[in-house]
Amino acid sequence: MPADDASRSARTPDPLGRPKPTVQDLLKEERVETPWQLEEAPFHDIGVAGVRAEDYVSRLFFDREIARMWGRVWQMACREDEIPNAGDHVLYEIGARSYIIVRGEDGAVRALRNVCLHRGRRLRDCPGRAASFRCPFHGFTWSLNGALKETPTPWDFPHLEAQSFSLPQARVGHWGGFVFVCFDPAAPSLEAYLEDIPAIFARWPMEERFTAAHVTRPLPCNWKVALEAFVESFHVTDTHPQAATYIGDFHTQYDVWEGKRHYSRMISPRGIASPSAGAISDDEILQSSEPGGANLRVPEGSTPRREMAERRRAHLRKTLGPDVARLTDSEAIDTIQYWIFPNLVVWWGHAAPIVYRFRPLGEDPERALMDVYLMPQVPRGADRPKPAATTELTEHQPWTDAKELGGLGAVFDQDVGNFAALQSGLRAMAGERTTLARYQENRIRHFHRVLAEYVEDER
Ligand SMILES: [Fe+2]
Incomplete structure (x- = not known):
């Protein structure tokens, strides 16, 4: 974007009060055409209500959820x-x-x-x-x-x-x-149920992916407690402090579209530091973004985002072939994540090939089963590899026991470290509601609104 526009946009306060740069500001620095999917940034204002604590705890709600929601959704x-x-x-x-x-x-x-x-x-x-x-x-x-x-x-x-x-x-x-x-x-x-999801994913089709890893683990909490820990970046600073130097946690864009019930999205930018990281140099951002990156430098005139994206493109060139040329920096490094109601979370683009699924475990409102899949692209011109065998962790095994997850295992263990304490805390909040951020947790609010529409339908 021309320098004048850039400085004007940097000066204009964000109507939602978000820190600058926003994801839409960052997209203006792209050097290839930005796909329409990324240009949308809807904020559907559905208020500031929190969630009833008993919806994570109670047998009555759980039974209705099973009958009326799980019994009716795809x-x-x-x-x-x-x-x-x-x-x-x-x-x-x-x-x-x-x-x-x-x-x-x-x-x-x-x-x-x-x-x-x-x-x-x-x-x-x-x-x-x-x-x-x-x-x-x-x-x-x-x-x-x-x-x-x-x-x-x-x-x-x-x-x-x-x-x-x-x-x-x-x-x-x-x-x-x-x-x-x-x-x-x-x-x-x-x-019809998937709404725009097939059109959105036509750019990076999931049918061209294969399962390189599949790990499951029981969790000591309601399935929604676990799921809701993976659909916002708000928790990065406190739960994953090591990542706050290269993830723009509070800069994340959260999208809820009016009239769309069965999906929402977040775009969490990488290559910029969290406001919580304090003063930090471009070199430090880049160096912290990958293990063994201590010697990396951001060349004059470049940015940590651009350098991270170039490194990712070099890695993806083998699998994506010529398609790597149309990969925006955002698609190369940002967490662009679609949440398909009720329980499927799919990363879009090629930053990391992650898919999550969360379900109740058996008939216990306070236990869940989480699946993590790594689903990279089938390399261009290659036969589809056989899907990896499923690794079934026990509730007491850390994610790091699943070596196929690489560095993600330690990150998931940080997330799971909150779950038992969340569940027992929610049990102590009977009759009360949680307090959700208006913007950063609007996807969770939207999810509960749709969930309520199913659960309250006595048909
Ligand atoms: Fe996390």
Whole structure:
């Protein structure tokens, strides 16, 4: 941008009171065309209300959430490439529901209820490959498409009609290489549910990603407590102080669009320091941004952002090929993160190939299961690598035990360090509300507003 405009923009106070530069100020320094996705910066003002503490704690709210929200939304069940061949299956569980997500002989993916219709035993206890699903108790067997295949002692079941003895199925939808399921026959299609997400991701398609790492870990808190710790950068200064020298935590842009229920976004800029870091040189910003970066220097006329982005581009050139040329600095280094309601968080662009998923663990309002995926681009011209096996950490293992997460493990351990104390604190706040920032925590407020619309719908 011309110097005059730049200095004018630097002088104009931000209407929301945010520190300068804003993400939109930083985007003016880009040297390649900025995609339309980044040029949007909506602030949908939905007030300043906090969240009822019991929504993270109470059995009543949890049961309604399971029935009315989880029972009606589209939710990510697995990646397509986890079940490439006929008979390949994984389990998807939410609350008491358990479904077998299986590839059929016809190539279609189905979600079959994982319960024998005879005496109610779960048919499958773990993922695998099968030609059919035979109950280990008495041997009732269903085909991969859910049709009854075999009845033991048919003479004793004159009352059983094979056609009406199929396994119940959930709806299945596909987007971005993900398999989604929905338990509500009356819900809109996945395409309608996702609103603008497919259009937004057309620039960096998730179907071109593969699973290089997948780690799960149980957590000692409500699933929303865990999720809400990963959708704002407000906590960086106090929870991840080592990162405040190169993440513009308070400069982060948080986007909630009026009329959009099922997604929100944040853009957290890197290569600028948090206001909490005090006076800090450009060299120090760059040096702190990567391990072993102590000798890095920002050349005259450049910025730490530009240097970080160039280093990232050099790293990505092998996988992205010529597409690396259209990568803005923001897409190369910033946390650009879409939160797809209710529980899927996907990083957009190529700063880090992270996907998070958060679910209740079993039927306990105070336990959650978090999935972390690393999903880099399939290198141009290469075959799709096989997805990495899932590492299942126990609740007492640190994330750093999952070596495939690299340096992220230590960061996640800092996040998780708050969870047990958050959960017990929320329990002590019965009848009260949390206090949320008007701007930096507006995504959380928006999420709870949509959650309430589901939970309060008694249909
Ligand atoms: Fe964090």
